[in-house]
Amino acid sequence: MKSGPTDHDNLEQMLEERAQQIEALQKSLTEAENKAQKYEQEWSALYDRNKELLGEKHQLFQDYETLRLQKGGFGFKAMMISGCTGFLVALVLCFVYLKLKPKNPHVVAFRQFEREHLFDYELAISQGRFHDVERSMQQNMDRPEYRPIANEIEFAKNLVEAARNRCK
Incomplete structure (x- = not known):
C-alpha cells in the first residue's frame, strides 16, 4: 500500500x-x-x-x-510659347545659314563685277564709248578675282563689239 x-x-x-x-x-x-x-x-x-x-x-x-x-490651361499656353519660340529660332537659324553658307565663287565674282562695272558700262555704251567698255572688259578678264567668269566677260565683250559694229 x-x-x-x-x-x-x-x-x-x-x-x-x-x-x-x-x-x-x-x-x-x-x-x-x-x-x-x-x-x-x-x-x-x-x-x-x-x-x-x-x-x-x-x-x-x-x-x-x-x-x-x-488659369486657362497652363500646359496649352506653355506648348504654344514653346512652339512659337522654336519656330522663331528655326527662322533665325535659316537666315544665318543662308547668309553664312559658302557661296559659289562664280556667283560671287559675277555679283562683284556687276556691282563695280555694270552702271559704268551702260553709261559708256549710251554715250557711244564702245572702245572704253571693250578695253575695260579686257582688263577685267585678266584680273584673278574675275577668272571664274572670264567666259561671261568674253561673251559681254563680243556683244559690245557687235553693238559697236552695228552702230557704225
Missing part, C-alpha cells in the same frame, strides 16, 4: 504542475490578448491616418484641377 500514497503524491505534484502550466498559459494568453489589442489599436490608428491622407490627396487633386481650369 505504499504505492498508493506515492501515487497520490505524484498525482498532487502533477496537479500542481498542471495548475502552474495553466497559470502560465493563462498569463501568456492574457499577454497575447493585450498584444493583439495593442496591434489592433495601432492598425486602427494607421488605417484612420491612411484614410485621412487619401482624403487629403483627393482634395489636393481637386484643388489642382480647379486651379488649372481657372
